[in-house]
Amino acid sequence: MEHPDIIIPVVPASGGCSASACGASARQMGGLPEAVRRKVEEHPCYSEQAHHYFARMHAAVAPACNIQCNYCNRKYDCANESRPGVVSEVLTPEQAVQRTLAVGAAIPQMSVLGIAGPGDPLANRERTFATFRLLAEKAPDIKLCVSTNGLALPECVDELSQHAIEHVTITINCVDPDIGAKIYPWIFWQHRRVRGRAAAEILIAQQQKGLEMLVARGILVKVNSVLIPGVNDGHLEEVSRIVKAKGAFLHNVMPLIAAPEHGTFYGLTGQRGPTAAELKAVQDACAGDMTMMRHCRQCRADAVGLLGEDRGAEFTLEKVAAMEIDHEAALARRLAFREQVRAELEAKRTQAATQVIALHRPPRKPLGRPVLMAVATKGNGIINEHFGYAREFLVYEASEAGVRLIGHRKTEKYCGGSETCGDGESRIDRIVRTLEGCEAVLCARIGIEPWSRLEAAGIRPDTEHAMEAIEAAVAAVWRAMLEKGELADAATERQRA
Template identity: 35%
Template sequence: MTLDLSKHPCFNDAVRHQFGRIHLPVAPACNIQCNFCDRRFNCVNESRPGVTASVLSPHQALSYLQQAVERDPRIAVVGIAGPGDPMANVEATMTTLRLTREHYPEMLLCVATNGLNLAPQADELAQLNVSHVTLTVNAVRPEIGQHIYAWVRDGRQVHRGVHGAALLWERQREAIRQLKALDVVVKINTILIPGVNDQHIEAIAQTMRDLGADLLNCIPMYPVENTPLGQLPEPSPQQVVDARLQAGQYLPLMHHCTRCRADASGLLGEALSDQQQTALQQAAAQPLVPTQTRPCVAVATLEGMLVNQHLGEAHRLAVYRQQDDDFELVETRRTPVAGGGSERWQQLADMLHDCRALLVSSAGAAPVEVLRRAGIRVVMMEGLIEEGLEAVFAGSELRAPLRRDHRCGAGASCAGDGMGCM
């Protein structure tokens, strides 16, 4: 099917009041840490990239999309833009795109990414007829990029400083080349950061033109509290005008960016309505595969009041279900004997066939992945069982004090190491 590319409101200002887009928030993880970014998944009062009210699985996202399209036929574009980076969540992103293309062959598909892990996916993106890809390129000189990125994580290896910025730019350059060879429309987002890259915008635009990019969006940095660059002033209107005049010598510019949330829906500039927020939370409350019947939630607990056991140390799991406005303990189930490797976790997944989620204080990557593939979401938290159950059954995010986020307590001065605290 030939797609009408003119319907994309982010790439065609003339249709922004006619056609809408929906962002499916299926990509929570990120593989770089920008010094201006703080991703918060549960804030409904902010309108900026990296923010969403809920995170969805691919099948939850499809269910949410189906309801959204029925409710708002103006939606012409399905995008994936976070709240982390789509290509740091390759399986979730590509599965979502495949499902969307299967059910909506006429829909425009787009992805917004930092580009670090984009090139290996370029061929399939083109095969899925993903027509538009946006890359955020904030520097084409690593000595400047080192001040923008705290770290860059490539697989299990973390790069910092000039080396991290150089690796990111190398991957971005290769990704743009591959996408243009496949006739994908490429937009460049560049964050204008005073005192960091404000004298570098022209070089970025010229380099992007030489690589074949189609459009450039120069966005003023939005200072975010508790980030390394959070104390910098937002660029003045004149600084923005000057930067865009420089960039406009080389590429057409996007002037109507609304700095969308990762769960944005509708026409550009429209706030997420209460109805949309409710639909998003309802989708997140469904089993990871909504067509499955999973009425229960399992809990790793020592005494039956708190979520306070590591999955590997739990010999029994308490299984709950929602009963009217309360939660009922259905039974306790013995976990498979330790020492069985991946087979142990597959047995656990089979044992929890009726559970949509598992609440634990901590869990290793291997069981989390096995359970996820079986349609069971692993939620790491510490606190009252009831609060965890309320969040899962409501499809909302846990309150910050309950979440196990492994922070070291150093506050804004800590940029992390890209691997999480040990």
């Protein structure tokens, strides 16, 4: 008797077409014009797939901020922290353009220049738009985008549109002023400081108004929300529902960063960040109403390079001033790279339209349970990083529904430095704790000692799929686990009986 097949499509984090083809879901992409789809696919902060190929730069030209958040502490001349609001150098518009051109010459993957701080770009309106004007003249191929808290957004929408800004990110942590009062101590509004619930009411109204105005002008809007356990964790599903209804394109629920050494109010008062499981639960709850972004790295306000890496130290003002750059040749390299990637993605998209992974199974055997797997990668959508050198792991969920990215987890390199961390915990113990819930780690290579420690913790190391495409490899490992009968759960056992 022929056994029926289990059909396993390979899908991205939010469902839809193959993750090898695009980062947004079919629900999101299917109704968009081709020109808009292209905008998304080449923006690493908006497309899961694009972040494997395209680089971005944040220009730190906006030092002032018009609100105070309990999770934020802006730091200048700081190279030791990787989080929003931190920069090594605050630049003038002219310096920012000079640095952008240097980055664009050295990194042909460069496709986007964003202004995200270290304060709020629209609270530094003149500096922000001067940067955009100069860059549009010098490098018209580079996309421009802004990340804002939204307080000054409505009065800036016309100017954003005039400068051909195609992408705007608004940080919206709540739509309830009572919750907002727990997140924002004050705002600076119409030349005065407003506090408490009244401040949150004004901020929320401005954010919602600005969102509607941007959508009306055809500007793509991503909404960022910081998940703060005990404050807005039960509220973000409502935020997602409302911003989607008003036309937002993506929702990015990010974990609170609140270490005491950062000097934030939350950090100093002991407010904890969410666990990986808590973050996933909220993202999954929001995904019912909104396409979720799950590859965010919460970058510095002066980040340079692919997501997950920071090459800013290569492009200090002193180093940039010493560079000799052929701008015409640099532009040609960037354009050639983009055409190459477009052709590759189009080929994958065409293949994904008809490709499925078929799993052979015995009659009546139920589908297996979902499995989390960690992946070590340096980019390009393949498994190409040594376990010992990984500073982060992408986490994928494999199931009968397909393969989807659910997030990333930062860690310290296993190789290098002392065996123990500052708190006495060994590096491998900390990595194992970081990978809690994952049942396999896919990497290019791994040493005998970490292999043994992972196995002892119930995490299966896998180097059989080195240099293969991530999603296909994750699906293959899940299929092998299924065929070995390793994926039965309680419901499966009851069904068998």
